[in-house]
Amino acid sequence: MIYVIRHGETDLNKEKRLQGRSGLALNQVGITQAERLKEQLKDISFDYVFSSPQERAIQTAEIATGKKVSIDNRLDVFDLGEADQLKKSEVIFDGFIPDSNQYKGVENIKSYVERVFSFLRELEVSYRSDMQILLSGHRCTTGCIGAYFQGIPQDQNLLEYSSENGEYKTYEFNNFVRHKR
Numbered sequence: 001m002i003y004v005i006r007h008g009e010t011d012l013n014k015e016k017r018l019q020g021r022s023g024l025a026l027n028q029v030g031i032t033q034a035e036r037l038k039e040q041l042k043d044i045s046f047d048y049v050f051s052s053p054q055e056r057a058i059q060t061a062e063i064a065t066g067k068k069v070s071i072d073n074r075l076d077v078f079d080l081g082e083a084d085q086l087k088k089s090e091v092i093f094d095g096f097i098p099d100s101n102q103y104k105g106v107e108n109i110k111s112y113v114e115r116v117f118s119f120l121r122e123l124e125v126s127y128r129s130d131m132q133i134l135l136s137g138h139r140c141t142t143g144c145i146g147a148y149f150q151g152i153p154q155d156q157n158l159l160e161y162s163s164e165n166g167e168y169k170t171y172e173f174n175n176f177v178r179h180k181r
Helices: 028-040 055-065 109-126 139-150
Strands: 002-006 048-051 133-137 168-171
Touching (some): 002 055, 002 139, 028 055, 055 133
Parallel strands (some): 048 133
């Protein structure tokens, strides 16, 4: 079983700002959310715990599981470039991502999807389906992982499958719709 958690709240989440690679650590609400995850997942013995390299994702995974995480850069948050930390209400979007014509450094969405999907394909062939694996990431990461298992939505909005702060979803490799590329 694959458990996919989204990090707990940070002050940037609270302020309704975009939070990418220059994000913050968990605030007190986020720590409480991670502790709630720990209670919800207490009966699961995780074989592996993987995380984005962002501190907020690592903190959440370690609090929730009590284990040291393995960092994989392919689970890193979508790079928001110059839009990082701006108020969501002030950002010019192209669909569900900041408009790369307005902000330098915004990651290419196709490259992002391929990055996350490559991690999941490797996970699928490298680990037994009876293992308990936790993946800790971000709104975009949880959405992209959901798209791997359920297919990319017609409107291409990966955030449709996202989790809220401090929540999780489960998936199984032998029970999903494989995205055709």
